[in-house]
Amino acid sequence: MEDAIKAFVMHLQVERNASPETIRNYRSDLHQLTKFLQRTKQEAVPVHINTVTGNAIRAYLHSLDQQGEKASSLARKLACLRSFFRFLVREGHLHKNPTENLRTPKLPKPLPRVLTKDDAAALMEFPTGKSSLSLRDRALLETMYSTGARVSEVVGINLDDLNETDGLVCLRGKGRKERMVPIGDLALQTINEYRKSLKQPSSSGYLSTTPMFLNHRGGRITTRSVARMVSRYSSRLASGAVSPHALRHSYATHLLDEGADLRSIQEMLGHASLSTTQKYTHLAMDQLLTVYDSAHPRARATPSHLSGKARKSS
Secondary structure (H helix, E strand, O other), X not given: OHHHHHHHHHHHXXXXXXXXXXHHHHHHHHHHHHHHHHHHHOOOOOOOHHHOOHHHHHHHHHHHHHOOXXXXXXXXXXXHHHHXXXXXXXXXXXXXXXXXXXXXXXXXXXXXXXXXXXXXXXXXXXXXXXOHHHXXXXXXXXXXXXXXXXXXXXXXXXXXXXXOOOOEEEEEOHHHOEEEEEOOHHHHHHXXXXXXXXXXOOHHHOOOOOXXXXXXXXXXXXXXXXXXHHHHHHOOOOOOOOOHHHHXXXXXXXXXXXXXXXXXXXHHHOOOOHHHHOHHHHHHHHHHHHHHXXXXXXXXXXXXXXXXXXXXXO
16 A cells, blocks of 8 residues: 555656645545554554455545544545545556545535725734844735735745736646736735845845745745734734635635626636636625625615605695
8 A cells, every 4th residue: 555655646746746735635645544444454464455445435434524524624535535546547556446436525615704805904914023024924915915826826936936027926826837917016015025134145146946935944934834824913803813715715806896807817816617716706796785785775674665654745
């Protein structure tokens, strides 16, 4: 099993160009399955891929469910196993995929959390001070809200990816697909202030892979560090803390509110399908109805002719 996992990880890295986070999660999921199968066998003999059955995988997922694992996590683990065993069948190591008859857990579809425009503006102002870390945090927040980038895309930005002249930045999305998206003047200004605070050499002194955003040790900042940073600042909002993905949702919803078309938003978000982007139309409509109900004088009022309080004509 271990050799098969190593071969699959190599396939993810070389052929599918998967992100380090995806590779880390898939490797962890496969090792978790291996440990479960080893425990159920109650033998010291290593697990072999030919002995893994659909029932064994079903039992594994059931045990995780009993431990309180979220449906979204179970679905991700099953997706990993499907990909793993499809790879083994394709490479001729297995004759049959043991996951082919397993159902994906039904997932709830809550609307994404979105900041109001006032809360988004307030969040941008929370990092204060002139230290490099404070300037970096503000630049990160501005960049995420200005571009709608995933947190993994933001931490992956290199200095050469920024085109200040045209106001564009190159983002590497899922499958390392590159796309150019607009970046606003305020985001560019905060980035420049941050980079100047580092007192690093001019553009001729860095490599094309030099990270835009650094941690306190001078290396590339991680997605977890960005998530902690966003949570820390957003906890000061009256609406409570949000994840970095909420900035992406807010970006798309606010663009839609201001008249941007769905196809353009799809391109900027890097969605493969327009149906993925369409959830923001539902979100925008919900917000619109909420505003209407609270602001329109007759949105909820009982018509006078039904209330019995209509004035009599004189």
